Amino acid sequence: MSVRERADLVQPDESAEPDEAAGWTAAVRRRLVRELPPDTMLPDTQPRYVASWIYVFGVLTLAAFLVVLGSGAVLAIQGPSWWHTSDIGHFFNSLHLWSVELFMAFMVIHLWGKFFMAAWRGRRALTWITGAVAFLGSIGTAFTGYLAQQNLDSQWIAVQSKDALNAVGIGAYFSPMNFGQMLMWHIVLLPAFVGILVVLHILMVRRRGVVPPLPLRDRPAQAGAEAEPGTVSEAGQEAEAETEEQP
Amino acid sequence: MSAVAQGALAAAVDLNGPGHYLNWGVIQISAANLVIIGVMIVVFVLALLLPFPKGRGRR
Numbered sequence: 001m002s003v004r005e006r007a008d009l010v011q012p013d014e015s016a017e018p019d020e021a022a023g024w025t026a027a028v029r030r031r032l033v034r035e036l037p038p039d040t041m042l043p044d045t046q047p048r049y050v051a052s053w054i055y056v057f058g059v060l061t062l063a064a065f066l067v068v069l070g071s072g073a074v075l076a077i078q079g080p081s082w083w084h085t086s087d088i089g090h091f092f093n094s095l096h097l098w099s100v101e102l103f104m105a106f107m108v109i110h111l112w113g114k115f116f117m118a119a120w121r122g123r124r125a126l127t128w129i130t131g132a133v134a135f136l137g138s139i140g141t142a143f144t145g146y147l148a149q150q151n152l153d154s155q156w157i158a159v160q161s162k163d164a165l166n167a168v169g170i171g172a173y174f175s176p177m178n179f180g181q182m183l184m185w186h187i188v189l190l191p192a193f194v195g196i197l198v199v200l201h202i203l204m205v206r207r208r209g210v211v212p213p214l215p216l217r218d219r220p221a222q223a224g225a226e227a228e229p230g231t232v233s234e235a236g237q238e239a240e241a242e243t244e245e246q247p
Numbered sequence: 248m249s250a251v252a253q254g255a256l257a258a259a260v261d262l263n264g265p266g267h268y269l270n271w272g273v274i275q276i277s278a279a280n281l282v283i284i285g286v287m288i289v290v291f292v293l294a295l296l297l298p299f300p301k302g303r304g305r306r
Contacts, residue, residue, distance in 0.1 A: 051301075053294035105283070109291050 144186035
């Protein structure tokens, strides 16, 4: 049974007292249970078509993101004098850099896979949009990270990008040559922005289910019907109906 | 790591010199970035083609 089908099966228990409590907390509770049912949020099965390497890159991106956040937190706690001068500091500095490299590479491969799969099908437009905006936010975070390196590279990038941002009229508000401002963007604002979007993205993936693969070109003709745009195709529903236990 | 192995690795991946760039009209890209993009495309194609292992409990 697919994630979506199971979500549809989540019905209020007839024998239980209806939740009619007043107040905003009760209203929020009802809304959360309705919009994000626990069975859908933490499923123990996935559709059969998810057993493909191309579906692995989303969770690889998430794993790399957690390493980025963890190594970044250690760097923030210890400070530049530590990461520039000690062996362990160099190690965490490198760990932060290489986890970002993997994060961006995995995210781009995930993006390619979802683009060619038309992953916005089946009321998944917001899932696609949050992912795309998180990708743009990640580019901004990586850019401010380059500026925080405190070496010749970062000075070069700061001066060049300052010219570019001045040319588009935002250099006074977002100044790459202002190290303190860029560091705050890098370690507070942009990680919070990307982190919130990633959480929303995952919640929406859980709510709508993983997008099924596109049907083969001759499948709808065999089934005698063309899939409606924006809906899960017949072949997709068929694939979604075949589920399997997670390892 | 032995000195010989370190020397061989340093010769294969020398990060201390200036980068190598490729030019094609108005397009300029570093060899390192081009290699990364190539590896990503290879990984993407392999992810589509390689069979996914069947774990225990899978039907």
